[in-house]
Structures are given as structure tokens and as C-alpha cells.
Amino acid sequence: MFETNLDATYAWLGLAAVSVATAGVAATLPASPPPDAAGVAHTVETVADGEYPATAEHGIAADRIRLTPRSISLGGEGGSARAPLHGPRITPVPTGRRGGAGDDRLRRVLEGVPPGAAFDGPDALSAAAERARAVDHGWRSAPERLTVRRVHYGGVHVTLVG
Numbered sequence: 001m002f003e004t005n006l007d008a009t010y011a012w013l014g015l016a017a018v019s020v021a022t023a024g025v026a027a028t029l030p031a032s033p034p035p036d037a038a039g040v041a042h043t044v045e046t047v048a049d050g051e052y053p054a055t056a057e058h059g060i061a062a063d064r065i066r067l068t069p070r071s072i073s074l075g076g077e078g079g080s081a082r083a084p085l086h087g088p089r090i091t092p093v094p095t096g097r098r099g100g101a102g103d104d105r106l107r108r109v110l111e112g113v114p115p116g117a118a119f120d121g122p123d124a125l126s127a128a129a130e131r132a133r134a135v136d137h138g139w140r141s142a143p144e145r146l147t148v149r150r151v152h153y154g155g156v157h158v159t160l161v162g
């Protein structure tokens with residue numbers, strides 16, 4: 001009368017094990033999706049591929065950002081995402097000053113100052129852009145928005161991103 005059916009015991013133990021495993025997997029899933037690096041890359045490429053000077057902004061929902069001349073990476077609670085840039089090389093402009101006059105001049109141009117007012121000539125703009133592309137592009141705190149500006153100065157065409 002009080003006999004235990006052995007099959008029912010194994011079924012309950014199996015169900016308990018599956019429940020624990022499912023709860024463990026669910027606990028490791030991120031609470032939000034990774035940031036939209038592809039959308040940011042699309043905005044950057046649209047400006048960089050253009051024939052004329054242009055400016056665009058793109059909102060960022062990420063905690064950190066890494067800009068290189070050929071890619072954009074974003075990181076946040078949901079993980080990280082990377083998008084390659086297929087157009088012309090961009091010039092990452094770091095936020096704030098990094099101790100060089102070239103960075104400050106590029107920052108001013110990115111913010112809307114004409115290149116002729118910030119640089120002595122097209123060669124100076126070209127050299128500052130090359131220096132900015134050559135530095136280490138590590139992870140930085142992400143701003144709320146990313147600004148992209150394509151400028152022409154003489155025969156020099158530069159796409160600034162910061």
C-alpha cells in the first residue's frame with residue numbers, strides 16, 4: 001500500500017535536475033542586447049563615403065567605445081559588439097585632451113570650427129590626422145552621442161569621429 005514506484009522517483013529527480021540546469025542558463029543570459037555597433041558604423045560610413053563635407057550624430061546606448069580607423073566596438077551590460085568600416089579610414093578623435101595640440105585642434109574641427117581656422121594648412125591637418133590614427137585606440141567611456149564630420153581642406157579629405 002505504501003510502496004514507492006521507482007520510475008516516479010527517477011522522473012522527479014530528472015525533472016529537478018533539468019529545472020536547476022534551466023535556471024542556471026537563464027541566470028547567465030544578459031538582461032539586455034549588445035549595443036548597436038552596426039548602426040553606428042552605418043552612420044559613420046554614410047558620412048565618410050560622401051563626396052561633400054558633412055556632419056552627422058548618432059546616439060549611443062553603451063558604456064564603453066573603441067574607435068579604430070577601420071572598426072567601431074561598443075560594450076555594455078548586454079555584451080560587446082564590433083562592426084568593421086568598409087569605407088575610407090576614419091580619424092578617431094579622443095574625448096577630452098590627451099596632452100597634444102593636434103588632438104585639441106582636431107577636437108575643435110570636429111565640434112564645427114573650420115579646418116582653416118584650426119590648422120596652418122592642409123598638410124598640418126593631414127599630419128594631425130595621421131598622428132591621431134596611429135595612437136593606441138583602447139576602450140574609453142562612451143559618450144551619449146557620437147559626432148562624425150567629414151572636412152575638406154585644400155586637397156585633404158578627413159573624416160573625424162568622436
